[in-house]
Amino acid sequence: MIENKIPYKTYLDENEIPTAWYNLRADMKVKPAPLLNPATHKPLSADELTPIFCEELVKQELDNDTAFFPIPQEILDFYKMYRPSPLVRAYCLEKVLDTPAKIYYKFEGNNTSGSHKLNSAIAQAYYAKKQGLKGVTTETGAGQWGTALSMACAYLGLDCKVFMVKVSYEQKPFRREVMRTYGASVTPSPSMETAVGRKILAEHPGTTGSLGCAISEAVEVATQNPGYRYVLGSVLNQVLLHQSIIGLETKAAFDKIGVKPDIIIGCAGGGSNLGGLIAPFMGEKLRGEADYRIIAVEPASCPSFTRGKFAYDFCDTGMICPLAKMYTLGSGFIPSPNHAGGLRFHGMSTTLSQLYHDGYMEARSVEQTSVFEAAELFARSEGILPAPESSHAIRAAMDEALRCRETGEEKNILFGLTGTGYFDLVAYQKFNDGQMTDYIPTDADLAVGFAGLPKVED
Amino acid sequence: MIENKIPYKTYLDENEIPTAWYNLRADMKVKPAPLLNPATHKPLSADELTPIFCEELVKQELDNDTAFFPIPQEILDFYKMYRPSPLVRAYCLEKVLDTPAKIYYKFEGNNTSGSHKLNSAIAQAYYAKKQGLKGVTTETGAGQWGTALSMACAYLGLDCKVFMVKVSYEQKPFRREVMRTYGASVTPSPSMETAVGRKILAEHPGTTGSLGCAISEAVEVATQNPGYRYVLGSVLNQVLLHQSIIGLETKAAFDKIGVKPDIIIGCAGGGSNLGGLIAPFMGEKLRGEADYRIIAVEPASCPSFTRGKFAYDFCDTGMICPLAKMYTLGSGFIPSPNHAGGLRFHGMSTTLSQLYHDGYMEARSVEQTSVFEAAELFARSEGILPAPESSHAIRAAMDEALRCRETGEEKNILFGLTGTGYFDLVAYQKFNDGQMTDYIPTDADLAVGFAGLPKVED
Numbered sequence: 001m002i003e004n005k006i007p008y009k010t011y012l013d014e015n016e017i018p019t020a021w022y023n024l025r026a027d028m029k030v031k032p033a034p035l036l037n038p039a040t041h042k043p044l045s046a047d048e049l050t051p052i053f054c055e056e057l058v059k060q061e062l063d064n065d066t067a068f069f070p071i072p073q074e075i076l077d078f079y080k081m082y083r084p085s086p087l088v089r090a091y092c093l094e095k096v097l098d099t100p101a102k103i104y105y106k107f108e109g110n111n112t113s114g115s116h117k118l119n120s121a122i123a124q125a126y127y128a129k130k131q132g133l134k135g136v137t138t139e140t141g142a143g144q145w146g147t148a149l150s151m152a153c154a155y156l157g158l159d160c161k162v163f164m165v166k167v168s169y170e171q172k173p174f175r176r177e178v179m180r181t182y183g184a185s186v187t188p189s190p191s192m193e194t195a196v197g198r199k200i201l202a203e204h205p206g207t208t209g210s211l212g213c214a215i216s217e218a219v220e221v222a223t224q225n226p227g228y229r230y231v232l233g234s235v236l237n238q239v240l241l242h243q244s245i246i247g248l249e250t251k252a253a254f255d256k257i258g259v260k261p262d263i264i265i266g267c268a269g270g271g272s273n274l275g276g277l278i279a280p281f282m283g284e285k286l287r288g289e290a291d292y293r294i295i296a297v298e299p300a301s302c303p304s305f306t307r308g309k310f311a312y313d314f315c316d317t318g319m320i321c322p323l324a325k326m327y328t329l330g331s332g333f334i335p336s337p338n339h340a341g342g343l344r345f346h347g348m349s350t351t352l353s354q355l356y357h358d359g360y361m362e363a364r365s366v367e368q369t370s371v372f373e374a375a376e377l378f379a380r381s382e383g384i385l386p387a388p389e390s391s392h393a394i395r396a397a398m399d400e401a402l403r404c405r406e407t408g409e410e411k412n413i414l415f416g417l418t419g420t421g422y423f424d425l426v427a428y429q430k431f432n433d434g435q436m437t438d439y440i441p442t443d444a445d446l447a448v449g450f451a452g453l454p455k456v457e458d
Numbered sequence: 459m460i461e462n463k464i465p466y467k468t469y470l471d472e473n474e475i476p477t478a479w480y481n482l483r484a485d486m487k488v489k490p491a492p493l494l495n496p497a498t499h500k501p502l503s504a505d506e507l508t509p510i511f512c513e514e515l516v517k518q519e520l521d522n523d524t525a526f527f528p529i530p531q532e533i534l535d536f537y538k539m540y541r542p543s544p545l546v547r548a549y550c551l552e553k554v555l556d557t558p559a560k561i562y563y564k565f566e567g568n569n570t571s572g573s574h575k576l577n578s579a580i581a582q583a584y585y586a587k588k589q590g591l592k593g594v595t596t597e598t599g600a601g602q603w604g605t606a607l608s609m610a611c612a613y614l615g616l617d618c619k620v621f622m623v624k625v626s627y628e629q630k631p632f633r634r635e636v637m638r639t640y641g642a643s644v645t646p647s648p649s650m651e652t653a654v655g656r657k658i659l660a661e662h663p664g665t666t667g668s669l670g671c672a673i674s675e676a677v678e679v680a681t682q683n684p685g686y687r688y689v690l691g692s693v694l695n696q697v698l699l700h701q702s703i704i705g706l707e708t709k710a711a712f713d714k715i716g717v718k719p720d721i722i723i724g725c726a727g728g729g730s731n732l733g734g735l736i737a738p739f740m741g742e743k744l745r746g747e748a749d750y751r752i753i754a755v756e757p758a759s760c761p762s763f764t765r766g767k768f769a770y771d772f773c774d775t776g777m778i779c780p781l782a783k784m785y786t787l788g789s790g791f792i793p794s795p796n797h798a799g800g801l802r803f804h805g806m807s808t809t810l811s812q813l814y815h816d817g818y819m820e821a822r823s824v825e826q827t828s829v830f831e832a833a834e835l836f837a838r839s840e841g842i843l844p845a846p847e848s849s850h851a852i853r854a855a856m857d858e859a860l861r862c863r864e865t866g867e868e869k870n871i872l873f874g875l876t877g878t879g880y881f882d883l884v885a886y887q888k889f890n891d892g893q894m895t896d897y898i899p900t901d902a903d904l905a906v907g908f909a910g911l912p913k914v915e916d
Contacts, residue, residue, distance in 0.1 A: 007471075007472040007538075008472060008538040008539060009472070009538070011469055013465075014465040014466060014467065077549075078841075080465075080466040080467070081466060081550065081840065081841045082841060091535075092539065092613070110568045111841060111842075112837070112841055112842050112843045112878070112880075114880075151841055154837075154838040155550070155838065155839070155841070173883075174632075174880075174883035177883040177886050177887045177890060178843060178880075178883065178886075180886075180887075180890045181834060181837055181843065181886050181890060182837065182838060183838065376639060379570065379612075379639055379640065380612040380613065380640060380641065381613070382539065383536075383539045383540060383569060383570055383609055383613070384569075384570050385570045385636060385639065420570070422570075422572075422632075422636075422880040422881070423880070425631075425632035425635040425636065428635050428636075428638075428639050429632075429635045429638075432635060432638045432639060
């Protein structure tokens, strides 16, 4: 018998689900740099953004001051279908690692999208519906965001058009079927459906696609079709705002069991999960009320935090999107095709970039075979088959727990288990067959992406 | 806003998880008929069963009198990793159906096996481990049971060998990878690895396999390898006993919110989910303490309750397993290859068969296109992509709710949502493409199976 006073899973009651999102930027002394117009290099106004994004979301995007945004009741109703998500004490993993550390994870995978992405998908779809739009367009990499948006749109009766990075489209045919079951249309990107897609295909006929390229296509379709807007699953401030529900629930659950985490670990692609998970904890840190070690974990094959430049860059390959100041590998950077999971965006949330730049958090990169080793051990001990993305955080959490075994420290380690790997079995098969390899870009590889950075006077 | 006093999801606390399984047979006036030795047609003794099954499980299998079996602490610890499962009020489905009925479902899909099968897998693996065995063998159809057993064996450090019905193996390659990730070996059945497999392949070279055939192979391997036993995911009394955790939790959750179901609906293949879900409710019914309408739902393409015979039959195609008295289509019956989901066993739990025979429950069959229509509507309203098996129960629950719309009755309808459809996307794709067809066996088709029934003096 495993002795435990703290339950395996801590659930909040439904009436304890937070009713307002927390805007981390309100507590930042140095605010994230504004988005710039890609032509004029001037800060973008709300008027310039509303042809692309829904009006209410533009307000959220630009608001660096309001700390709390009430969550509309319709969104809370939807949240209740799959939230609160459990805060899990990883008793079995601790035992297998023989560590004195206490490991906790916030598990966001218990919904059909398989990840935390649904938290922002329903919010963005709701505001589109409220604005009277016909539908939304988006891109998806690993497919979780596209699935989440399809679910939200089906629920609200909105049209949904998804551009899916070609390599993922081919590796994950079943993701497409889930999205279709929820009524969405799915196009592999780059495609011949858009001007930007045709241009990229002409220049790089064999390309396996990138998130940056899929974004360009989705934005083009949204801006050229009346009644449509573009929505994005990560990177943006509005997304971090919606995802703060993860951290707020986590903090409330910790308070319930009387625990305070020492180390908080999240995987980082565009920053949606990490930004959401850490939000209230980072808020305390910014206000000087508490201290936490906060660690971002990214793939060694797409290392924007650890090897990128902190500079203004395009968010998309087609260079039609706003410029954002962020840690970036350059909008022309495309991860090696051997890269198996998501976390493949060339840039990073402007908010998280600023916090990292200002020393409020750490970052590290990990190689994918070591990530899948961690995933397998986690699956066999904790029962859940994790998404490759989430497994980056597992890897780092395990490394910290093993360090505690050396030092004897009983640290409380929290990580975000963003999702499940049920649609990543091609990658797992590669790992099971011993065929998985690692890829670390050389400095020369990275120089190609950096060469494409726009010249912006700061 | 949806007005609700009753929460969307009712979770028990961890310390409210039932600590004993309930044995329905204890309250049956007419007990299920005993298993017979296939050679002598005499009731099987414990000694005859222990070469096939673990000792403790044989005791559970044969015990018609003990009402409660305490759940060992090690199993309770494992249960806490994914239980309690939520009892969900389907507010959104009710709204879409515009019904005065209140619909509830017990959702067993929030674990990596994707279904309720884990409840019995961990129990059977635990007793195998306790007996000092090296490993276990089994069969799997849709793949849920095989996955569940792989997870349980990985957790306990047991070897696990799975024979997977060939048509499922081909339709669900990713199931195999999940099982491999948990360290199991997976063989498509019929295979050349066993005498019975070779015989079946010689007689039916193009066969897509059947559960009955996979069972024969798994039993052969278990009985011919020292330190191995065979375990089964459904049909057996011991499995229904372990699965009673579903119904016990459901009843406790209903008591917590002060609701009593009027109609209880479960899909039925071998009976594991149905038997578990209804256990405590049927107990009350048998003891005359309460009344419930209890409905078993099965595929029109594999209609053992609604069109089978109540007779002694082999549990496997190879005719090496015990004879069980049950509703059966004959051990030679193989569902049409167009049958997309699980629920493909030719027979039915002896316990449920007796209860059905004695008028304690109803049964109906549904065709698969109408099942997938129900699944799609459910996914789009309740968010969860259901397993095809579970969707049989959804279909019947929706039909009952629509009937309430006609009559204006506010009935409380409970159904078992046994699992998720994340590995059933080939079937969903067929449905999305409008390529799914129905198949109802003719009387002549069924006569072939019935002709193979053994002659047993009752």
